Amino acid sequence: MTRIMTRLMHRSLLLLALVLPLGAGAARANEPRPPSVTVATASRGEVRDLVIVTGSFVAREEVLISPEVEGLSIVEILVEEGDQVAAGQVLARLNRAMLDVQLAQNAAQIARAEASIAQSNASIAEATANKSLTDQQLQRTRQLQTTGVASNDQLDQRLSASRAANARLDAAHHALRLGEADLTLARAQREDIALRIARSEIRTPVGGVVSRRTARVGAVAAAVGDPLFRIISEGAVELEGDIAETTLAKLKPGQKAAIDAAGWDRQLAGSVRLVAPEVNRANRLGRVRIALDGTDRPPLGSFGRGLVEVARSEGVLVPLSAVMFAQGAVSVQVVKDGLVETRTVVPGLRADNRIEIRQGLQAGEQVVAVSGSFVRNGDRVTPIALAAR
Template structure:
C-alpha cells in the first residue's frame, strides 16, 4: 500500500474512534446515601490543671519547721497533719500563764475574804453608830462618842470598797490571763500544719529548719478532692456550641487509654485579642495526669440519626445543592444540611436513603447530563 493510502486509512480509523468516544457518557464517582448516626465534635487542646488548688501556709510566725509528714503526690484527708513547728517557746509561755492564772485566782480569793471581813466590820460599825445616836438622844452618850462611831462606820465602808475593788482587779487579771492562755493554746494548735481539705499534694516547699512565715511561699499546695481538669481554648466560631455537661473524651500525653470527661465550665467571655474562649473539661477517672501535662479533648456537641453522604458531595451556597445520579442522568437538588463530622454530612431534607450522589461537587457536570456512575463507599 502506498504511503498516501496508509495515511488515509489512519485518518478514517481516528475519526471512527472519536465518534465512539463522543457517544460514551463520562464517568463520575458516586456515593450512596445511607442512614446512620453522626456525632459532631469540637476539639479542645490545653494543659491539665487542678479544679481548685488549696494553699497551705503557717498561721503562726517565727517558729521553725521540725517535722515534715507529707510528700508531693501523697493523698491526704481534711485535718491531717502535714508538718510540725517548734513549740518549745510556746510551752514555756503556757507555764508562765498558768502561774499568772493561779496568782489571779489567789488574789480573787483573798479579795473575797477581805470583802467578807469588811462587810462584817461595816455591819458592826453601823449598829454601834445607831445605838450611840439613840443614847445621845437620852443624854447617855456624848458628842465625842457619836463622832467616833461615825468615823468607825466611814472607815468600815472604805475598807469594804477597797476589798470590792481588789476583787474586781483580781477578776480582770484572771480574765486577761485566760485570754492569753487561749491565744497561746491557739498558737500551739497552729504549730501543727494541717490540711484544710482532702486531696493530693501537688507541691511541697516546706524545708526542715526553715522559719515558717505566712507571707512567704505556701508550704504545701493541695489539689482539692484530687480533681484535675483539662483547661483549653477554643475558637469563637465553635465556642458557642459548647455547653456544661456535654460528654467528652480526653487524651493525655504518656497515657495509653483516654479519660472519660464532661464539660464543666464554659467561660462567659472570649479573649478580644486572640478570639479564643476558655473551656474546662472535668475528668471522671480516679487516675489523674500530672498538672501541666498536655491534653487533647474531643467534646460531643451534637448527635443525630439521618441520611449521610460525603461532605465533599455538597455544594454550599444559598441554598446548598447536591447532584443526584438517577437513571444515568444528573439531577441537581436543593438540600438542607445538618451535622458534619469526620468527612460526612447529614442531609435533613432533599435526599432519600439509597440514592446515589456525585462524590465531589462541581465535577464539571450539570443538571441533565448523562454520566456513567462509578460507586464509592462513603464509610
C-alpha cells in the first residue's frame, strides 16, 4: 500500500512539472508584441553644404558704344554680333565728305592768316623806318628853331609827321596781332575738324565680344538713343542671381561653384566674384555674381543655376528627420536591444536631407528614422530597418 501511494505521488509531481512549463510558454505567447518603428543606421560619410543660386547670365562689364560726332550717316559696318574684337578696332565708318570740305576750307583760312601775318610784318618794318625818319627830322627842326632858322609851322609839320608815323606803326602791330589770332583760330578749327574726321571711324575702347549691333547702313548717327554697339568687355560672362538674406551670409568671394546653363550638356566651372553688401528691403533678397572660368560663354539672358560649396565635412550622418529640435536642445532616439534611449547630440552640417552628428552618436548605432514617433525614452520597440535608397 505504501509503495502504491509513493508511485502515485511521483506520477503527480511529474505531470505537474510537465504542465507548468507549457502554461508559462502559453502565457508568453499571449503577451502583446512591442510596436514596430523604422530605424536608420548611422554611418560615416561626407556632407557638403551647398547654396543654390539661380538667375540669368550677364556681362561682367558691358561697354556701350555710340558715335561721338552727330549728323553723319553710316556708310560701312565692319563687325557682326558675336565677333571677337580688339581694343581700338574700327567697328563702323561714317560719311566724312562734308568734313573733308571743311578741312579744305580751313586750309585756305590758315594760308590767308599766314599771308596776313607776313603782310603785317612788312608793314611794321616800313612803319618803323618811317617813324625813325620822322623822328630824326623832328629833332633837326627843333635844333634849327633854337637858332631862328626854322619856323614854328615847320616844327608843327615835323611833329605831326612823327605822330602819324607812330600811329601807322601801332596799326601795323595791331594788324599783326589780328593775323596771329586768326591763324590760332584757324589752327584750332583744323584740330576740331581732324578730331571729327578721326571720330568718323567708330572704334571700340576695349577688347571683347560684340553682344548687340543696332547700327544700320544709311542711318544718321546720333549720340542720344540706343548705342550702335554693345561690347562684352574681355568676353567675361557671369551668372547673376538673388538669394535669401539668411543664406547670403554664407557666401564669400572666391568660393567655387558648379554651374548648369540652359542648353548645355555639361557643368561649367566658376567662382563667386561678388556678394552684394545690401539686401533688397522689399523682397529680402541679396544679389550674387558668379564668374565663369575658362572661355565658355552661355548666351546673355539665358537661365543658369549655380551650386556653391560653402562648407564640407566628414562624420557620422543620419537622416534629418531623425533629429529632434526642441527648446534649444538637439536629440536623437537611439534603439539598442529593443529599447529606446533619447540622447542629446551636437549637430553639424546639413545637406540632402542628412545631418552630421559631431558628438553623442557613433557610426553603426540605430536611431528612430522619424523623431517623435510616439515613442519615449525607455520604451520597448521592434526595430525595422529603413529601406536603402
